[in-house]
Amino acid sequence: MLDAARAQPERLWLGLDPVAGAMANASRTAAAPPRKGGLPNVRFIRGAAESLPGPFSRRMDEIRINYPWGSLLRIMVLPDVELLRNIVVCGKSGASFTIFLNYSTVAIGLAIVEMSENVMLRYVSGKYVRESEYVPPRGRYHVDNSRTTTRDLPSGRMRIVAYSPYDRVRWSMP
């Protein structure tokens, strides 16, 4: 996470782990003055993925799970869809979600991508509503001035893509 925080200093990066000791080194590095490699854009939270989303619902631009162990690994590989969804909903619409897993000595990257769908929308009284939810005005003298358009919107359906995180080996599987 520190590498990512260094590469993208404009973003705030939050590390989550139920074992405080597992974050101790990284948190000491981040707390150092910036001239000594410290990162003011990093925070650490002691907590388990099972407690998500909590206050993080739809707040994250990006979610990364790096080489999970224990119950977090179980959630990923079973997969425990309900708990996985609780993690995914921490992402804003369109957020990226990547997981790196170790299988033996080989790492596998997994990306969870929210699929979009083409939806017909109707512009009514200054805002768009889904055509499927639109109720036309009743009454003999009511003129309906609304108009329709189509847009790609997040569908709420997820797709998992497995890929090689190594530059020298290229493969991916939707």
Ligand SMILES: C[S@@+](CC[C@H](N)C(=O)[O-])C[C@H]1O[C@@H](n2cnc3c(N)ncnc32)[C@H](O)[C@@H]1O
């Ligand atoms: C191999 S370490 C990876 C640490 C770090 N992500 C990295 O890349 O250096 C696996 C971590 O998963 C954490 N972990 C296990 N179960 C978890 C859970 N339910 N929620 C969050 N973290 C968990 C463990 O405490 C451990 O620190």
